[in-house]
Amino acid sequence: MQFMLLFSRQGKLRLQKWYVPLSDKEKKKITRELVQTVLARKPKMCSFLEWRDLKVVYKRYASLYFCCAIENQDNELITLEIIHRYVELLDKYFGSVCELDIIFNFEKAYFILDEFLLGGEAQDTSKKNVLKAIEQADLLQENRPRQFFFLSAQLTTEKPL
């Protein structure tokens, strides 16, 4: 996989993961073009399109488009499954995930993606393992120590971002 983009039906970008080195300008250009192309597709069309020298696999889940660019030797149908697996992971983590969850917790969406894919390939094919790893990593998130003198260190709340 060369990159993955998530965008809304109005064309707003919600997540972008690039597995190839490109300048910011190029990324913006590609994003703009691809978003336009995918949004112009009619519902009856198939999920694959040829774009430049790549294959693009996209699928719409509610108000979000999940769009992946793969190379010519990659299997389009299994890429659809990869997208679906990612959505399932998000769903399990957020509990009935919706676009708002991804907007407000975009960094978590990235963490989950990075636990599922590395360099564009799936690291683990077990949903359970990926979710467990995320859970454990979340637990490692630091607690902000309270600067009170007269309270025990027990009382802490996680410092929200």
Added chain:
Amino acid sequence: MCSCYYSSVWLHVNTGECNLASKHVPLQYLITLHWFETLFLCVFQRMPAPIRLRELIRTIRTARTQAEEREMIQKECAAIRSSFREEDNTYRCRNVAKLLYMHMLGYPAHFGQLECLKLIASQKFTDKRIGYLGAMLLLDERQDVHLLMTNCIKNDLNHSTQYVQGLALCTLGCMGSSEMCRDLAGEVEKLLKTSNSYLRKKAALCAVHVIRKVPELMEMFLPATKNLLSEKNHGVLHTSVVLLTEMCERSPDMLLHFRKLVPQLVRILKNLIMSGYSPEHDVSGISDPFLQVRILRLLRILGRSDDDSSEAMNDILAQVATNTETSKNVGNAILYETVLTIMDIKSESGLRVLAINILGRFLLNNDKNIRYVALTSLLKTVQTDHNAVQRHRSTIVDCLKDLDVSIKRRAMELSFALVNGNNIRGMMKELLYFLDSCDPEFKADCASGVFLAAEKYAPSKRWHIDTIMRVLTTAGSYVRDDSVPNLIQLITNSVEMHAYTVQRLYKALLDDISQQPLVQVSSWCIGEYGDLLVSGQCEEEEPIQVTEDEVLDVLEGLLVSNLSTPVTRGYSLTAIMKLSTRFSSVNRIKKVVSIYSSSIDVELQQRAVEYNALFKKYDHMRPALLERMPIMEKTASNGPTEIMQTNGETEPSVPDTKHLPLVTQPANQANDLLDLLGGNDVVPVIQTTLPTKPASAGGELLDLLGDLSLSGGLAPAPSVPVSQPPFLLDGLSSQPLFNDTSAAIPPMTAYSKNGLKIEFTFERANPNPNIAVITIHATNTTEADMTEFVFQAAVPKTFQLQLLSPSSNIVPALNQGSVTQVIRVLNPQKQQLRMRVKLTYTHKGSPVQDLAEVNNFPPQSWQ
């Protein structure tokens, strides 16, 4: 204020982010604490805490206009910048996170790059998490800044917490530059050998990235791959297969080395299929489809061009192909990969047929994605397994009617690949129907495809012409430019269909003059076959009644119409001119031509002027020049030849007027000529390629023509074959030079001197009885070869001459062989043929030159 704190705390508790020791702490207590803290902070800190990420997101989303949003962002960026300046460790993480959000909205965030590095260097996991994310989003390998990460990553790769190690591996594997990869490859290799499967799987994919960036490092990972496949953990298995695939694809040596893994891979695959339900890896009833697909792909690479490996995987492929559930996408994904593998390795024919049949079934699937994938794969295999794919032809043709653009395109390409002599009629019907209704983006390709297919497999000339007509009338404006000369050539060669063709084209013109290629072909044909049109000679269908004036009306209409392009106007003007020899209304044509000699369009003006000149000064040549075109020879390249290009443009190029500008070249020879001839005109003799001395030949030749009173103007350098008067280009090799209907003409000896004898033999050129084809045979009775032999000839003004290439330029000694050369003479006025010949050769080391007149032509050769 209190209530909002209350609610934010409540939220935290609910979403489980709160790590309170107990969730049962009374909330009022917390509120008080919060209040105290804020007070404390306000008093003792320099700045209020930067707003939280979620709050920022919420705020920005309330912006109603782009300008409002930009303002908010700018304000926040300023705050973040000052916070960065103050080296605030506590909130750096929060600020960078906000920056990443704003970056996603499209705003610049480069001032956060160094901050990401600081976060990565921090000891806190939260910091590292955001820091690495920021690095992946904001840094790229083009900037040197990214190299500062290397040391941090190195440390984190050896961290005690595996999740930190994971972060480092992930970052390196996503955006590591070649320098970073070089520095850290050793660490990655170490982790590839660890027993911790969480790290091992990540290290494998990281290694893939390292190899892609620095292929020379591939060797380094070889030892670590030894027992990768004996892992039980699916994550490690999957990533290992990816790593092995990458190595095999890049290095033939690796490929050879890993070929021995085929049995092991087959075993793993078998276990996946045969094993029962495994909840952890199950997807719609299939066990770990991701791993299955990757293994199949690796098998494809290993089995390619290797019989033994292909044999070893035969059974498992058949098993997967027959046992996989096809009701869901996931099963089809596996089948798809299987088919690709079967087609690529050296599989036995039964297996290949099985694969094609799977694709055939895919074509009938309701899911359009599956149909698309099937068409793509069939397109790849149609060359090698043509017959098998043919069986699915009707389904493929049905896909032409699909709604999806990509499917339609694939179906069209595949349909053209499947057309053959047997199915041409049926297929063409479908394809023409498709051409009628398809989107404009397809029309050009479809039209070209139809022409190609029609040319190869046309069952009859009539069908061919009809098909061309259909394409021109339905998709006439999308036809490629080079189709026009191709079509003209095709039409010319279908001699018996001329009347039918011109009639149909004429009728098409009456309907619609907007489609330029159609108009161009039509005007050309009317110009060429207009006489057939008015005389109503059509046999194929009911001949129409057309008068000369009506035809000229149509052609003149094209000249004035706004829809006609300049090229089209050129075609129609030339067509009108050609009709001057076919129609009787010459005066009308003369008028038209003279009007356009003052046209603003330079091309039209030039043509009109030349045609005018034809009428005025060279009227005697007009019939010959504007004669019916001979059948054109197609070159091996299957495209229009140079000759055809000029014919397509229908320039009855009048050598004299057209090439007057070229008289300057070669200049000195022209002067010589004029000196010799005292300013007389010379009929240019155009030769096809001479074996030696092409440039000077023209000049010397014209030397000969001294007292034969020849007309002026030099031929262009004779090595240019393009601009020859077309009528001399009678079909070169395919046309029989013998015309059995005319009486045989006796041969004659044209020259015999010093051991060199030249004989002339005659044929009549078919179909033009005014052309005499003379073949010279030069023989040598002396004991020495005559080398560098050049034969040149010149004829009087009323004739035109063409010399073709000689068979060789060495006349062997003692009659051991001969040099032959073909001369074609056009003699429209049937005058007595006279010729002057010049011979040059080298004999026994010394050059010999001789001139002679040939007057003893048999009367049959010119009567």
